[in-house]
Amino acid sequence: MAERKIQQTETSKGFRGQVMILFLFFCLCHSGFAQVHYSLYEEMAKGSSIGNLANDLGLNVKEILHRKLRIVSRVSEKYFSINSLNGNLNVADRIDRETLCGAAEECFLTFDAVIENPLNIYHVRVDIKDINDNPPRFVQDTIVLEISEHTLPGVRFALQRAEDLDTGVNSLKNYKLSTNGYFVLGMKTSTITIPELVLEKPLDREAQNIHEIVLTAFDGGNPVLTGTTLIKITVTDFNDNFPIFSQEIYKVSLSESIPLNSTVISVSANDEDEGVNSQITYSFSATSKQAIQAFIINPRSGEIKTKEHLDFEKVKNYEISVQAKDDGGLVTHTQLLIQILDENDNAPEISVTSITTPVSEDSAPGTLVALIEVDDLDSGVNGEVDCQIVGVMPFKLMPSTGNFYKIVTTSILDREKTSYYNITIQAIDKGSPTLSYRKTIRLDISDINDNPPVFEKSIYIAYVPENNHPGASIYSIQAIDKDSEENSKLVYSIIDSSPKETPSTSYVSINPVSGIIYAQKSFDYEQDREFQIHILAKDSGSPSLNSTAVMRICIIDQNDNSPIILYPSIDTGDSTVFEIVPFSSEQGSLVTKVVAVDADSGHNAWLSYHFLQESETPHFIINQYTGEIRISRIFHERDVLRHRIVVMVKDNGIPSLSSTVTLTLIVTDNFQHALPEIHEQSRKSESQSNMQFYLVIAIALISFFFLLTVISAIISKYRASKSLTTFGSMGTYPPVDPRFIPTFNNGTLPFPYSYDVCVTLDQSEKDFACPKTHQNVPVESLIDADDSGNGDEIVKEIIPSVGIVMIKRQFTIFWYEVFSADN
CATH class of the missing domain: 2.60.40.60 (Cadherins)
Structure with missing residues (x-):
């Protein structure tokens, strides 16, 4: 056995050293499909060149990588590779013909060679040639025979057939027996050649009951490979009949989907002997490993069953040698040919x-x-x-x-x-x-940059409270670009619609990445109620695309302006407004009206009018919506005739802001009785220049004469009618010159008590004594001043000027009409 292995190794090396590459066929078809044939011997060393596939396909070395020459096959790519530098087709793995094709006469591997630019496919076939790398082999190392001593010379005993996986000249050729004195080698040839042991002379059990002969099988390779088996012959008693099969060859076709452990066929042999010599045992002989793995035989009945699932894609045919051996040692053989039928059991x-x-x-x-x-x-x-x-x-x-x-x-x-x-x-x-x-x-x-940025709206409106902090974010604007990556990265900027206008960037700025808009300054609703900017969104594609949107920024008013009192008019001097109220005034009569405005808008500009520190029994009421002050009840002799009223004008903002004005209302039917009060208040004012002093004296003289005229007219009028609807009881008043009576007394307040005035009694004064307003004064902090005084003091100085009184009346009527129309 050792010599056989050494001989086999040397033989393989000899053939591997002789690399023979044959170019068989190269053809290009009109359809664009090409086919190339190669052939090589099995067992070539890895890396051995089979041929230059690039040259055979008409490619130069530079085109191999450019056109991506490659092998496409699930089987052949394991055994072959293409050298990308020179285009050689090389052996990539050991190729064993017997493993790939078994005993088939033809053995080849195919694959597709694919090139691109332009795409083309070439079918390549590589024929695998056999080398003598497999020695003949017996399935059993020892053949045991029992031969009766009465066996006549010339009797033939069929022996185990050797198998050689090689084909052609390298396949099994001959057998040889070792030297012995009783047996010679014979051959039985039908469909296959079976060696036979031929008895040359009678056996003598008493002389020698055991014979051991070596049977050697030779193949036709160079060098020759051999295989041996030991024939052990036991000489027994007489048994002169061999088992005989019912058929020399059994044939059967099986579907590959046949269930496991299914019966394939039952072989049977007959032995004419009797007793133990007629009992037959069935077994496989000279059978491939694949058959032994796939089938099993019952040694007594001869029934053959499947041992594993059959697969047409692996093995299409089985050739099994079945032997029948009786208990006397006689053996006969038959062939079982099994064909596997394909089933649709493989999905694409x-x-x-x-x-x-x-x-x-x-x-x-x-x-x-x-x-x-x-x-x-x-x-x-x-x-x-x-x-x-x-x-x-x-x-x-x-x-x-x-x-x-x-x-x-x-x-x-x-x-x-x-x-x-x-x-x-x-x-x-x-x-x-x-x-x-x-x-x-x-x-x-x-992606390509084929979509411009798109704003959700064409016009955005942002509402920003005034007095905001510069640098604070006021809005966030976003555009959407349907492109991806760089093509969708947007940059925001503010563009000016007109270069002549104030730049938009002086009002706001925008973060170019996030689109957040920031105020550049603090807005004032009273200056800028609304402005408009244009925003540009530009993507980062090449070429870049953009779109614009308009943003209106509306300033929301805050309550940051206190009410301004227009009437009684505001004066910087520390004086009090005096209003004379006739003692006989009826309930609901209009005394005066406070007129105010607010620079804010909306709710912040809604004004309401209120008294501060009202008495328990108030004589006057004020309309909180119009500012009109009216008499709440008629006067009595015991009532206080001098009333100091603080009017607060409050807006509707949060928190609300307010302004105040102080009015001194004198209730009397005699104008002269009010002069001491007026004079006492006027003397508190600072003296003016000499020019003012002389001017006041002149005006006082004119007023004196005018007052006398008015009193005379009143007395005469009183005598004629005691029930004047407008003046009431005016007996104590000096006559009034009709020239000073206004022609328009059909307004909201009836003349002459519709608008009471106060005049300056000090000769150095040239202006009127007007109320002083207090802005931003909390309501709860306002405390009424002392209103005590005697309304019956005797007037010692007669300075009032009726002319001045009438001028003041005309002025107040003018402002009242103006603001009444506005409101």
């Missing part, structure tokens, strides 16, 4: 050979995006496959050479609608029942 397979991802969204229709291969291991109709794309997609399958399909676009792609596609390809074979397979390929779509 889809493999992606080449794919281009991502694909630009502006790719033209017909652009090749992928190359796939569809294969089915079944044969015949079961191996025929139809392929299609599932669903409605902008792609289609185009058949290419062999089992290859191209996936090409059918329309323009739009990444903004679909950023990627899951292309599902379904392959269905034509077997019964049909089998199918689905494979999904993800194809990403790359």
Whole structure:
């Protein structure tokens, strides 16, 4: 055995050293499909060159990498590789012909050589030639025979047949027996050659009951390889009949889907002997390992069953040698040929050979995006496959050479609608029942800058309270760009619609990345109630795209302005407004009206009028909406005739702001009785210049004469009618010159008590004594001053000027009418 292994090794090395590469066939078909044939001996060393595939395909060395020359095969790519530098087709792994093809006469491997730019496919076939690398082998190392001593010379005993996995001249050729004195070697040839042991002379059990002979099998290789088995012969008693099979060759066809442990066939042999010599034992002999693994035989009944699941794609035929041996040691053989029938048990397979991802969204229709291969291991109709794309997609399958399909676009792609596609390809074979397979390929779509930024609105409106802090954010604006990555990165800026106007950037600024708008200054509602800016959004694509939006910024009014009292008019001097109220005034009569305005707007400018520190029995009421002061009840002799009223004008803001004015109301029917009060208040004022002093004296003289005229007219009028509707009791008043009576006394307040005035009694004064307003004074902090005084003091100085009184009346009527119209 050791010599045989050494001889086998030397033989293999001898053939591996002789690398013979034969270029058999190279043909280019009109359809664009090409086929190349090579042949090589098995067991060639890794890296051995088979041929220059690039040259045979008409490629130069520079085109190998550029056109991506490669092997596409699930089987052959294990055994072959292409040198990308020179285009040689090399051996990549050990190639054992017997493992690939068994005892078949032809053995070859095929693969497809694929090149791109343009795409082409070449079918390559490599024939595998046999070398003498397998010695003959006996299944059993020892053959045990029992031969009766009464066996006549010339009797033949069939021996175990050796197997040689090599083919052709390297296959099994001859047998040889070792030297012995009783037996010679014979051959029985039918469909196969079986060695036979021929008895040359009678046996003598008493002389020698055991014979050991070595049977050697030789193949036809160079050097010759051999295999041996030991024939151990036991001489027994007489047994002169051999088992005989009912058939010399058994044939059966099995479906590959046959269940496990199913009966294949039952072989039977007959032995005409009796007793123990007629009992037959069945077994496999000279059978391949694949057959022994797939089938099992019952040694008594001869029933053969499946031992494992059969697979047509692995083994299509089994050749089994079955022997029948009786208990006397006689053996006979028969052949069992099993053919496996294909079933549609293999679904199609889809493999992606080449794919281009991502694909630009502006790719033209017909652009090749992928190359796939569809294969089915079944044969015949079961191996025929139809392929299609599932669903409605902008792609289609185009058949290419062999089992290859191209996936090409059918329309323009739009990444903004679909950023990627899951292309599902379904392959269905034509077997019964049909089998199918689905494979999904993800194809990403790359973006181009074909979408400008889009604002959600064309006009935005932001409301900002006035007196805001400079630098504070007031709004956030966003635009959307349907593109991706750099094409969707936006930069915001403010553009001026007119270069002549104040730059928009002096009002606001914008963060170019986030779109947040900031105030550049503190806004004043009374100055700028609203302004407009234009915002530009520009993407980062090439070329860049942009869009604009308009933003209106409306300033919201805050309550930051106190009411301004227009009447009684505001004076910087510290004086009090005096109003004379006739003692006989009826309830509800109008005394005067406070007129005020507020620079704010809306609710902040809604004004209300209130008395501060009202008495328990107030003689006057004020309309909180119009500011009109009226008499709440008629006067009595015991009532206080001098009233100091503080009027607060309050707006409706939060917090509210207010202004105040102080009015001194003197109730009397005699104008002269009020003069001491007026004079006492006037003397508190600072003296004016000499020019003012003389002017006051002149005015006082004119007023004196005018007053006498008025009193005379009143007395005469009183005598004629005691019930004047407007003046009441005016007996104590001096006559009034009719020239000073206004012609318009049909207004809201009746003349002459519609508007009471106070005049300056000091000769140095030239102005009127007007009320002084106090702004921003909390209501609760206002305290009424002392209103005590005697209304019956004797007037010692007669200075009042009726002319001045009438001028003041005309002035107040003018302001009242103006603001009444505004409100």
